[in-house]
Amino acid sequence: MTASGPVALVTGAARGQGAAIAARLVRDGFRVAACDVSSDELTASVAGLDGVIAVELDVTSESQWQDAVSRTVSSFGSLTALVNNAGVLQRASLSDETAEGFERAWRVNCLGPFLGIQACLPALREASGAAIVNTCSTGxxxxxxxxxxxxxxxxxxxxxxxxxxxxxxxxxxRVNAVLPGPVQTPMLDERTQARLAESGRLGTPGEIADAVAFLLSEQASFITGSELVVDGGQTLRIG
Structure with a gap:
């Protein structure tokens, strides 16, 4: 499957923003290693996308990261972009939060991207125009x-x-972050989406994918260390 052109590894690609990012990058000419811990859902998500391989990946596992990068480079010949999109939403009051829940959020949302950057770094250093995008949050x-x-x-x-x-x-x-506001994805249940929509519409996964695609593109070649907020003005509202 090796050929010329950019190659991206995208985590959390089985659904929502990650699936939209993978599909958008394919349209932009990328070959994509779509990664997720939910292997069956991932396989269904990437079915029909040309130039995409499905890779099972628990982002908290250092060894699985090494395997994912190795498979990506073996399949495509290089790696030019990393999108750390996988994340978990943990909601609880301070008094109800548990050490287990707190640590799980940190392991997936912060340790996972760190391990990914470490694992991808040798391949990215060999690539021309390499870039990393981390999915943060208005939170x-x-x-x-x-x-x-x-x-x-x-x-x-x-x-x-x-x-x-x-x-x-x-x-x-280049390393940048996209900070989505509330988005219509399975991460937010229907009740939460309805409540958030009362103060303005929710974003779509495709709108987040557009932002990621821009940050990976040549049009953003002079942008690094930036934070692109995509929230419909949520952070401008008080209360």
Whole structure:
């Protein structure tokens, strides 16, 4: 399957934003390693997409990251982009949150991207125009009650993005973050979506995919260490 052109590894690609990102990148000429812990759902999601391989990946596993990168490079001959999109939403009050829930959010939302950057770095350093996009959240710029685990893990990912951008600038690897507001994905149940929609429409997975595609594109070749908020103005509203 090796050929010329950009290659992206996308996590959390079985549904929602991740599936939309994978499909959008294919339209942009990327070959894509679509990765997710839900292998059956992932296989169904990428069916019919040309130039895509489905790779089972638990982003908290260092060994599985190594295997995913190895399979990507073996299949496509290179790796030019990493999209750390996988994430979990953990909601609980401070008094009800558990150590287990808090740690799980951090392991998926922050440790996972760190392990991915480490695993992909050798291949990205060999690529021309390499780029990384991390999916953060408006929860990393605004404090939402009952989101201690999720919000703090996304704040951590925001910091990791900045540090990685600074450290990899000399390698020519761009690192940016997209910060979605409320989006119509399975991460939000119908009741939550309806409540959020009362103050303005929710975003679509395709709109987040468009932002990611831009940050990976040549049009963003002079952009690194930036944070692109895609929230319909949510963070501008008070209350």
């Amino acid at each position: 990393a710029v605004r404090a939402f009650p009952n989101h201690a685990a999720y919000g703090s893990s996304k704040w951590g990912l925001r910091g990791l993005t900045q540090i990685t951008a600074a450290e990899l600038a000399s390698d020519g690897i």
